[in-house]
Amino acid sequence: MNHNVADKAKSLRLNAPLPLDSGRELAPVEIAYETYGELNADKSNAILICHALTGDQYVASTHPVTGKPGWWERMVGPGKPIDTDRFHIICANVIGSCMGSTGPASDGESGAPYAMQFPVITIRDMVRALDVMLGQMGIERLYCVVGGSMGGMQALSLAANFPERVARVLAIATTARHSAQNIAFHEVGRQAIMADPNWQAGDYYNGDTPDSGLAVARMAAHITYLSEEGLTEKFGRRLQDRDAKSFGFDADFQVESYLRYQGSGFTQRFDANSYLYITRAMDYFDLAEEHGGKLGNAFAQSSARFCVVSFDSDWLYPTSESRHIVHALNAAALPVSFVELSAPFGHDSFLLDVPALDRVVEGFLSA
Amino acid sequence: MSETLRPDLSIIAREVPAGARVLDIGCGDGALMAALSDNKGVDARGLELNASQVERCVARGLSVVQGDADSDLAEYPNKAFDYAVLSQTLQTSARPDQMLEQLLRVGQQAFVSFPNFAHWRTRAALMFGGKMPVTRTLPVSWFETPNIHHVTIVDFRELVAAQGARIERSWYFAGDQQIGASGANWRAELALFQLSR
Numbered sequence: 001m002n003h004n005v006a007d008k009a010k011s012l013r014l015n016a017p018l019p020l021d022s023g024r025e026l027a028p029v030e031i032a033y034e035t036y037g038e039l040n041a042d043k044s045n046a047i048l049i050c051h052a053l054t055g056d057q058y059v060a061s062t063h064p065v066t067g068k069p070g071w072w073e074r075m076v077g078p079g080k081p082i083d084t085d086r087f088h089i090i091c092a093n094v095i096g097s098c099m100g101s102t103g104p105a106s107d108g109e110s111g112a113p114y115a116m117q118f119p120v121i122t123i124r125d126m127v128r129a130l131d132v133m134l135g136q137m138g139i140e141r142l143y144c145v146v147g148g149s150m151g152g153m154q155a156l157s158l159a160a161n162f163p164e165r166v167a168r169v170l171a172i173a174t175t176a177r178h179s180a181q182n183i184a185f186h187e188v189g190r191q192a193i194m195a196d197p198n199w200q201a202g203d204y205y206n207g208d209t210p211d212s213g214l215a216v217a218r219m220a221a222h223i224t225y226l227s228e229e230g231l232t233e234k235f236g237r238r239l240q241d242r243d244a245k246s247f248g249f250d251a252d253f254q255v256e257s258y259l260r261y262q263g264s265g266f267t268q269r270f271d272a273n274s275y276l277y278i279t280r281a282m283d284y285f286d287l288a289e290e291h292g293g294k295l296g297n298a299f300a301q302s303s304a305r306f307c308v309v310s311f312d313s314d315w316l317y318p319t320s321e322s323r324h325i326v327h328a329l330n331a332a333a334l335p336v337s338f339v340e341l342s343a344p345f346g347h348d349s350f351l352l353d354v355p356a357l358d359r360v361v362e363g364f365l366s367a
Numbered sequence: 368m369s370e371t372l373r374p375d376l377s378i379i380a381r382e383v384p385a386g387a388r389v390l391d392i393g394c395g396d397g398a399l400m401a402a403l404s405d406n407k408g409v410d411a412r413g414l415e416l417n418a419s420q421v422e423r424c425v426a427r428g429l430s431v432v433q434g435d436a437d438s439d440l441a442e443y444p445n446k447a448f449d450y451a452v453l454s455q456t457l458q459t460s461a462r463p464d465q466m467l468e469q470l471l472r473v474g475q476q477a478f479v480s481f482p483n484f485a486h487w488r489t490r491a492a493l494m495f496g497g498k499m500p501v502t503r504t505l506p507v508s509w510f511e512t513p514n515i516h517h518v519t520i521v522d523f524r525e526l527v528a529a530q531g532a533r534i535e536r537s538w539y540f541a542g543d544q545q546i547g548a549s550g551a552n553w554r555a556e557l558a559l560f561q562l563s564r
Contacts, residue, residue, distance in 0.1 A: 305430065307425060323434070326432055326434075326442075327442045330432070330442050330443050330444075330447075331442070331443075331444055333444065333447055335410070335412065335430040336412075336430060336432060337421070337424070337425045337429070337430050337431050337432060338421075338431075338432040338433050338434070339418055339421040339422055339425060339431075339433045340418055340433055341418065341422070342418065356419075356422050359422060359425075359426045360422055360425045360426060362426065363425050363426030363427060363428055364425055364428070366428060367427075367428025367429075
């Protein structure tokens with residue numbers, strides 16, 4: 001673990017109320033972030049990494065709650081593909097989240113947590129906040145914005161809505177719009193949270209938290225991050241710590257035990273209301289819709305170079321969605337690279353050991 | 368990047384003017400694109416079917432999209448490029464005629480090279496061996512070759528004429544040597560054409 005490259009617990013308050021797509025405003029807005037590597041004198045080596053739904057700013061440093069290594073330490077660090085010896089890496093917690101940036105668990109005007117009084121936010125709202133943050137940091141133009149999954153949505157949205165802000169865009173395992181299937185899975189998760197009696201219409205901050213609902217939401221979502229092949233290889237139909245089926249409803253199968261563990265672990269580090277708000281933001285995401293229904297229009301003002309990467313086993317944001325993005329970038333005559341990498345891990349491939357991804361990331365950033 | 372280019376590619380690298388916009392279709396490992404962008408400041412883009420080749424291209428900093436030229440060329444806007452390059456790929460296309468139309472739609476001009484099926488060695492293999500030729504430029508047996516539309520220099524000239532396109536220039540090769548145009552349909556293993564409409 002590279003404690004030495006991380007500056008702990010940084011936070012920045014946006015200097016104006018943040019206008020939102022809903023028409024509402026959010027104020028004050030606190031953005032918690034981490035940085036790695038030195039910013040050079042002319043501030044031209046900054047890379048913004050955008051995190052995924054349940055990610056956070058601890059991209060390459062120990063998570064303060066779980067004590068686990070950063071979520072992308074295999075990619076970010078000294079001598080790694082996103083090289084902290086060369087680049088100044090910024091990773092900020094999105095608004096709506098729960099790791100220090102303003103979200104539903106933050107105190108609202110009444111002094112009590114916002115809970116469901118927190119405004120519904122969009123991916124563009126998250127990016128608007130990041131744009132203001134970068135301005136306050138004095139970083140005019142990013143060397144690159146990088147993101148996987150929801151992070152990729154933010155990267156695309158930043159390039160589309162703040163074209164001056166970014167010279168390169170690396171969008172991995174992502175989409176320009178949420179499909180009906182994507183929305184459907186999220187709705188299962190949200191309904192599981194809301195069905196938990198502890199949810200209390202969101203006002204649970206002084207009592208028991210809706211852990212069962214949040215755990216079920218995580219379990220359902222987690223399945224979508226893996227591939228059938230990966231699940232079969234990892235668990236098959238193997239039984240958990242027993243020789244025979246119990247003829248009951250314990251976690252007989254290893255895959256059940258694994259999902260339960262994933263679900264309960266998640267509740268230790270994530271706020272259920274944040275999960276509602278962020279999944280909603282993802283479901284509302286349709287970059288073409290924001291730009292007159294034509295995705296090519298979204299990038300009309302951009303002068304960035306793009307690299308789009310998909311994985312053959314990712315059925316959450318399949319290659320066809322990436323091709324859709326590439327098609328639009330071609331129509332806008334922008335320089336774009338696209339590759340579908342072969343990896344067995346499903347959507348989560350972008351976080352796991354895929355050496356080809358390392359080579360692509362390193363190559364794209366070096367050019 | 369100094370690597371030895373194939374003879375058809377080195378002609379293209381020589382002929383494309385500095386600063387041009389080029390789409391290299393079936394760009395392989397990106398050797399031509401790298402030469403063009405490194406030496407001439409050309410804005411080079413590539414399209415390549417093979418994922419590991421694309422990965423190699425991106426890793427060397429080139430803008431290459433993984434895709435199938437037969438279907439994906441249609442996504443590019445009209446005249447988006449000064450030159451569209453199709454080197455030794457025409458014969459692998461599902462519809463070479465449509466491919467040629469697309470080339471001259473996305474590019475102001477096109478460079479097209481292909482192994483000439485009427486080369487004497489190919490003719491001899493058929494005539495005397497009675498077998499589908501396996502030669503230096505067509506090294507794979509008939510049952511596994513990606514070359515599904517063999518073409519001769521005469522065939523190609525006819526297709527270009529039928530499409531109302533113009534042959535601006537042509538180059539012919541035997542071995543790695545450039546040869547003259549006379550008797551090219553017998554003598555050339557490889558032909559390169561510069562086309563316009």
